[in-house]
Amino acid sequence: MISLSGLTKEFPGGVRAIDSLDLEIGDGEFFALLGPSGCGKTTLLRTIAGLETPTSGNIGIGGADVTGLPPGRRDVAMVFQDYALFPHMDVTSNIAYPLRIKKVSRARREAKAAETASRLSLSELLARRPAQLSGGQQQRVALARAIASRPQVFLFDEPLSNLDARLRLEARTFLKRLQRELAVTTVFVTHDQGEALALADRIAVMNAGRITQVGTPSEVFHRPADPFVAGFIGSTPMNLLPASAEGGELHVAGAVLPLPRDIADGPLLYGLRPEYADLSQSALIGRRDAFSGKVAVVENLGTAHLVTLESGDLLIQVVVPEGDEPAIGASAWAVPRPGRALLYRDDRLLTGA
Amino acid sequence: MTRHALATIGRATFLAVVLGFFSLPLLWLASAPFDAHPSITTSLPEFTFGNFRSLLDNPYVMSSLRNSLLQAAGSAALVVVLAALAAYALSRVRVPGRDALLYVLLLLSSVVTGTAAMVPLFELATRLNLIDTHLGVILTLSGGLLPAAIFILKDFMDGTPTSYEESARVFGASPLQILRHIVIPLVRPGLATIAVWAVANVWGSFLQPFILLRDPDKSPGAVILYTLYTEGGAPRLDLISTFSLLYSLPVVVMYVFVSRRYGFRFHGGIKR
């Protein structure tokens, strides 16, 4: 278990990379720190590892306060973004390095390294140097080295970002299975929302040194706590449109929609994922609950198309199934599916609409 | 066509002249020691080993080579150890004004072992009872070499990512273990470069040992070479050439060995 309370890290020069952050990560959890580049993810991970000293706040691991402990005594293993495999050691020595520090005898640590390597299908590569390995193999050696140290906590900094796209998907599945088997508390950092949704048991979305939302992938995807998270999560960006509540009705981009109960009149932000609207190319006579516009852009997503409608000076995006894509410049109507939209006021989620 | 040929001939001639300019002295060094009557020109030798015999009759010759070896090895060891530690610290710890400090040191180093500071250095060595000791020579020469050595090694250390060391730290390695297991193996070519450079420098140093050592028993080769003159002051070319050959061999052997072993390269001292 990891618990952070009031954790702040300010770099000399005044950059607040982490800003009074509170977080609890449970035993055996696969936990993602998700956020745009520069939001402080790496700094947070390094602070947990002990490589950075927090300006204030506390870090607890497994119930003990480790804030003042050096990295080597925190019982964590970290996989760096560049893997940091020792270039002058072969795969065996790299994997066995944590055991060498623990003064395990050479024979025993080489046996352990071979055992760990075979688990990650690295047995053929034991005599190679890191420079003779592919990116995917290097990543597995780095994982094997972390596993060999038998820590209480794994810390992974963007473990998949150095792999090419194809390999990344394989490595993702592999990593998830491995974590399940080992059942060791794991914190990993990523800027890729798809990766976080796919891998994590829970996600913390970070922005500018703060955590904006913590939740399961499904919670974060379906009920983003604020417009930032709403815009960040999802493979296609969510439509975020200015709206207003007037006399029990919701006015958005020329459409009039039913207003959920308990919402006071006034300005709102209306959020709708492009997947949760249907496109109609025939005029919808007498219906006010559709956004009308002209097709400006059609992007091929493989099994679907992302259509961008121009409605006045607003842009509305809709995902349409294969074969249904409209012609550029044609008039079209986007119909939101009921119960799928989100309403924000003052950057807080009110409810679904 | 003719222009092209002329250019080629011109280039070849130029290279031949340059090559001759540099190789003739080496040729002399290879032939004169075996010549019964060497002169300052290179000629086919009248073959003899007699020069070596008469050289070895000089009681200081072999001991001077031993002294050179001692002083060079001592200085190189001192320079490598101190420069490695200083460069590591300077590369990894943020010290305000670090770069300015390095440049000032580098600037001063030419003064410290240079002629300008010889009088105060002599004075200092006298007060510290370091006159006529190998240690005095080693300390003085090392002091002059250290700034440049630190400068070059810091560049090597800057070139190795800190994530290797951080990774080892997370696994619990102590600073000394990190130095031994990670940093030193990674900058080994740099250390070899510095060691060779220090040995070559000390090997060729004349002024400092000449002034700091009175006892010819402790003088290195460079100083003994200076004594190989007749009473009349004429250079004894037979002895000088023979001694020069003996004197340069260890350095050549060292270059070949270290280059084989560590594959170091001088790229102006900067690797990559």
Ligand SMILES: Nc1ncnc2c1ncn2[C@@H]1O[C@H](COP(=O)(O)OP(=O)(O)O)[C@@H](O)[C@H]1O
């Ligand atoms: N050693 C450092 N010194 C000063 N500022 C830093 C340092 N490391 C990171 N920062 C700053 O802290 C912020 C967060 O960086 P980082 O944690 O690397 O972000 P992320 O990993 O999310 O991309 C950035 O603005 C970055 O410039």
Ligand SMILES: [Mg+2]
């Ligand atoms: Mg980062």
